[in-house]
Amino acid sequence: MGSDTERGRRKSGRPRIGRRGVLIGGAAAVLGGGVLAQDQLSRLWWRVPGMTKPRKEGELDHLGAEWTAASRANWRLADRPEDYRIDRVIIHVVQGSYPTALKVFKNPGHGAATHYVVRKDGHVAQMIRELDVGFHAGNRSFNERSIGIEHEGFVDRPQDFTDAMYLGSAKLTAGICERYDLPVDREHIIGHVEVPGTDHTDPGPHWDWDRYLELVKRARTAAKAKAKPTGNSV
Numbered sequence: 001m002g003s004d005t006e007r008g009r010r011k012s013g014r015p016r017i018g019r020r021g022v023l024i025g026g027a028a029a030v031l032g033g034g035v036l037a038q039d040q041l042s043r044l045w046w047r048v049p050g051m052t053k054p055r056k057e058g059e060l061d062h063l064g065a066e067w068t069a070a071s072r073a074n075w076r077l078a079d080r081p082e083d084y085r086i087d088r089v090i091i092h093v094v095q096g097s098y099p100t101a102l103k104v105f106k107n108p109g110h111g112a113a114t115h116y117v118v119r120k121d122g123h124v125a126q127m128i129r130e131l132d133v134g135f136h137a138g139n140r141s142f143n144e145r146s147i148g149i150e151h152e153g154f155v156d157r158p159q160d161f162t163d164a165m166y167l168g169s170a171k172l173t174a175g176i177c178e179r180y181d182l183p184v185d186r187e188h189i190i191g192h193v194e195v196p197g198t199d200h201t202d203p204g205p206h207w208d209w210d211r212y213l214e215l216v217k218r219a220r221t222a223a224k225a226k227a228k229p230t231g232n233s234v
């Protein structure tokens with residue numbers, strides 16, 4: 001396609017616009033041929049030539065996480081924060097165990113996955129790159145703007161929310177807030193229950209928001225005191 005464009009430019013002198021028009025038309029057709037909002041067109045425009053950031057299997061955003069990929073059916077390629085601004089973290093509770101979360105997110109039939117899953121001992125799995133849009137909020141624009149974190153356990157079992165899990169999750173969220181310059185507050189760190197239109201209740205009444213935000217603030221301060229992590233790969 002690149003060589004076609006080069007050839008076209010030499011012939012007509014103004015092929016870029018035409019070429020892009022054709023490509024956008026093609027992409028719109030793939031999406032069902034409906035009328036697309038201008039901002040969606042501009043995003044397609046950005047995305048049509050291909051992702052600018054190469055990604056490799058095993059690449060991590062959170063240092064110390066274990067990479068274990070979600071099924072490709074449960075997320076969508078993107079180029080955040082260039083195409084969609086990341087402005088919040090969404091907190092979930094699995095309603096099951098850590099292995100269950102990994103298993104369902106690897107199942108292409110599940111239709112959903114978060115970027116991260118935190119275990120009761122604080123261990124973190126990364127399953128989707130932060131560049132990409134995970135299907136976890138049940139709301140398209142909230143998926144596009146957020147990073148989702150699952151926590152092992154059940155909403156009605158406060159004993160599931162261990163000290164180690166709060167701490168591991170807080171370090172993760174602190175890193176996200178640092179990477180995308182988000183304030184540590186309840187506007188930018190929300191529960192799934194707060195997503196417009198959701199019928200989910202997680203993380204539920206036993207999730208200690210005051211404690212969590214305090215831990216995130218502390219972790220962010222501690223991380224700033226050290227060298228700024230690059231956090232792109234291991």
Ligand SMILES: [Zn+2]
Nearest residue numbers: 092192200202
């Ligand atoms: Zn949820």
